[in-house]
Amino acid sequence: MGEVEEVKLLMTGLSPFAGRIIWALKLKGVEFESVEEDLTNKSDLLLQSNPVHQKIPVLIHNGKPVSESLVIMEYIDEVWNQTCPLLPADPHQRALTRFWAKFVDEKVTSI
Template sequence: MSSKAMAEVKLHGTWASPFSQRVIWALKLKGIDYEYIEEDLANKSELLLSYNPVHKKIPVLVHGGKPIAESLVILEYIEETWPEAHPLLPHDAYDRANARFWVKVVSEENRALFLSYFGGTGEEQEKAAKDFLQRLKVIEEHGLGDKKFFGGDEINLVDICCGWLAYFFPVMEQVAGIKLLEPTTLPRLYEWAENFKDVPVIRENLPDLAKLKTHLSRNRERLLATATANNS
């Protein structure tokens, strides 16, 4: 076994974070043993703050005593450090570039729009929901296409980054009161979500549904309260 594999791996995260969850999925898919440290985001550990002094956020992966912050950076690091087991990126340079493009689309470009959908009300929320649905249709048509997974027959980096849509998003839909990911509106993306959740490594590493719903309900209440305070 190489020194890279033998070096101690730790992950600082929090159970309700899809960003922590995507790192857990990657580690599990590659069969990497690690220690998980649950962080209280209201009272962050001194260790976490020292590991990520810039953003002071989770997740942080610590490998051989060296910290790596930001989930996308961590995922790339995991792939480069342990490339043999369940590759997360294609071997072909063009296909790798294409995968990274879709990772960027699903991970970064929709955040503000999604927050308006999840934390909004009335016409603002309805407009955001309509716009977000169109974004999801673009991802379905041009990113997923007719494939079982974004990675083809096996889940890859794009699937992992989209994974929150399969589990976290349906709970968010319940809390927000507007459903978007339905068989009638996004049939291929809906089927992908069901297939993704059915992968044993994914299915066995999902947060408790009822606990997640309570957590997200509180988050929405806070967002609504903040919006009300800002508009008063």
């Protein structure tokens, strides 16, 4: 992409949901700014960017927020599509990947 991009990630260092976004951005070679959130005292930026869940991670790309880590992963894959695809090309393999990602998330959050 030619234009200057602003990519900001609202996160905490311990969050596995934020961790997967950092992993994806690094794999794609996308430069980004990490903004560490205090979840006991959420910033106005977080509350405005993710008013529904008020959770990290939130990716803010050129001022536009995207929430929910699996949604963010697919956004990253669609925007920075020149390198290192995150999902397989085959539709059935993609479906299986999404199935297991959802399964893991449901297990992690049900602990």
